[in-house]
Amino acid sequence: MDIQAIRQDFPILKRQINNNPLIYFDNAATTQKPRQVIDAVSDYYENHNGNVHRAVHTLSLEATDFYEKSREKIAKFINAKESAELVFVRGTTEAINLVAYSWGLSNLRKGDEVLVSLMEHHSNIVPWEIISKLRDFTIKYANINADGTLDYDDFESKFSSKTKIACLSHVSNVTGIINDVKRIAKVAHDNGALMLVDGAQSVPHLPVNVQDLDMDFLAFSGHKMLGPTGIGALYGKMELLEKMGPFQGGGEMVKEVEFSQGKGCSIIWNDPPWKFEAGTPNIGGAVGLAEAVRYLEAIGMNEVISHEKELTKYAVERMQECSKVTIHGSLDLSKKCGIIPFSVKDLSSHDVALICDNYGIMIRSGYHCAQPLHQQILKLHSSDRASFYIYNTREEIDRFVEVLKEIEHL
Amino acid sequence: MATVEDYVARIEGTCGEEKDVIVVFKYDKKDEAIARILKKAQLKNTIAGIIFELTFQDASFRVYSNGKAIFRSIKNKQELNNLLANLLL
Numbered sequence: 001m002d003i004q005a006i007r008q009d010f011p012i013l014k015r016q017i018n019n020n021p022l023i024y025f026d027n028a029a030t031t032q033k034p035r036q037v038i039d040a041v042s043d044y045y046e047n048h049n050g051n052v053h054r055a056v057h058t059l060s061l062e063a064t065d066f067y068e069k070s071r072e073k074i075a076k077f078i079n080a081k082e083s084a085e086l087v088f089v090r091g092t093t094e095a096i097n098l099v100a101y102s103w104g105l106s107n108l109r110k111g112d113e114v115l116v117s118l119m120e121h122h123s124n125i126v127p128w129e130i131i132s133k134l135r136d137f138t139i140k141y142a143n144i145n146a147d148g149t150l151d152y153d154d155f156e157s158k159f160s161s162k163t164k165i166a167c168l169s170h171v172s173n174v175t176g177i178i179n180d181v182k183r184i185a186k187v188a189h190d191n192g193a194l195m196l197v198d199g200a201q202s203v204p205h206l207p208v209n210v211q212d213l214d215m216d217f218l219a220f221s222g223h224k225m226l227g228p229t230g231i232g233a234l235y236g237k238m239e240l241l242e243k244m245g246p247f248q249g250g251g252e253m254v255k256e257v258e259f260s261q262g263k264g265c266s267i268i269w270n271d272p273p274w275k276f277e278a279g280t281p282n283i284g285g286a287v288g289l290a291e292a293v294r295y296l297e298a299i300g301m302n303e304v305i306s307h308e309k310e311l312t313k314y315a316v317e318r319m320q321e322c323s324k325v326t327i328h329g330s331l332d333l334s335k336k337c338g339i340i341p342f343s344v345k346d347l348s349s350h351d352v353a354l355i356c357d358n359y360g361i362m363i364r365s366g367y368h369c370a371q372p373l374h375q376q377i378l379k380l381h382s383s384d385r386a387s388f389y390i391y392n393t394r395e396e397i398d399r400f401v402e403v404l405k406e407i408e409h410l
Numbered sequence: 411m412a413t414v415e416d417y418v419a420r421i422e423g424t425c426g427e428e429k430d431v432i433v434v435f436k437y438d439k440k441d442e443a444i445a446r447i448l449k450k451a452q453l454k455n456t457i458a459g460i461i462f463e464l465t466f467q468d469a470s471f472r473v474y475s476n477g478k479a480i481f482r483s484i485k486n487k488q489e490l491n492n493l494l495a496n497l498l499l
Contacts, residue, residue, distance in 0.1 A: 018476045350424050354432075406457075410455075410457055
């Protein structure tokens with residue numbers, strides 16, 4: 001993996017921030033975009049823009065071709081059985097909401113249980129809480145160990161014949177810990193439940209094979225894997241998508257809307273995935289995401305994760321030189337992606353992030369949309385987070401540690 | 411007549427239990443804003459000329475030379491507006 005060649009593909013990495021070279025360590029929030037993705041989106045709008053599935057003219061046909069080929073590319077990337085199992089959405093949040101509203105409203109009722117872990121991002125908690133108020137089912141929360149790892153015994157013990165779906169992130173957005181979702185999926189299926197996986201932090205960083213892991217639903221975002229914002233995907237097994245009702249109503253998601261005197265309106269839904277894609281979709285975004293997938297495939301996902309693990313190992317070693325820096329969560333690098341949550345003694349997380357910004361280093365501070373994990377498990381008011389991707393280097397980590405050492409003297 | 415809005419681009423709440431407030435100054439006015447604040451507030455500490463730890467009217471805050479300030483324990487928007495008006499105008 002030639003990091004310097006990769007860095008040349010990212011125009012933004014040439015920027016100076018506050019008179020310092022940009023060091024971008026907020027990749028768990030969003031990633032930077034390579035020239036290839038930017039060009040693919042520009043090319044689509046400059047040369048092929050039209051509305052999909054709507055007309056017989058050349059541009060509409062070209063746009064449809066681009067859009068559906070993008071779906072095919074992304075579906076293959078996660079090894080879906082067919083491209084129709086991939087629904088385009090705005091991102092992980094919308095994908096989970098789609099399942100909660102479309103599947104949840106029809107299939108969950110009083111007496112049922114939904115199993116969620118305490119390490120989830122708010123986007124895998126709040127939709128289920130909203131639907132539980134409408135359908136009066138129970139949400140059970142599985143515990144997390146003090147080091148931020150999933151308490152598998154607790155998670156598995158909470159399954160019962162009442163459990164209808166288990167919801168778990170593949171990789172924690174706070175600690176970077178990789179969960180054994182295949183193991184949980186098997187337990188879920190043995191108990192007659194479905195398995196929804198939040199793949200926002202795994203699909204961009206690891207090889208993810210939905211058939212091998214036997215996930216029923218997988219949600220992920222394009223912007224966290226070099227793609228544009230506002231595009232993401234929900235993978236669902238075809239037999240489930242076929243049975244689910246639509247999420248939103250409008251054009252594109254219907255085959256027929258027939259109105260007859262006396263009978264009123266009769267509607268026939270479109271087939272998956274279009275049943276779930278009401279209105280004009282984000283065509284340019286889908287094209288950009290497919291190009292991002294091409295870029296990642298050219299590197300190889302095993303190379304991606306191996307680079308991130310190597311950087312994480314190096315960063316942890318170097319950060320441990322700082323006497324006031326505490327790294328949170330498990331340091332078992334065999335089960336961890338390139339995310340390091342940390343705090344600096346006597347300083348608020350926002351102070352640390354602002355000081356780093358002064359030196360051109362972008363890190364995240366706060367709860368990272370995972371308040372239960374911070375408060376219940378890590379016992380923190382908030383934390384800082386450095387997260388790495390394919391374009392980050394050891395030299396950047398050296399500079400980051402130099403700044404942390406300066407911060408210690410505050 | 412100058413107003414707080416002449417200097418402030420954005421005010422953002424933070425997440426985390428601290429509930430800090432981050433004030434982002436307008437890029438072309440940041441140097442002037444920082445100079446005015448430094449003239450009025452009491453300097454407690456400075457780090458390499460890029461971070462200024464200050465107090466003013468019982469409020470403690472930090473100003474960063476990149477044009478941001480972080481205020482702590484601010485009760486409401488009105489209190490922050492009054493504080494900024496007294497510091498900047």
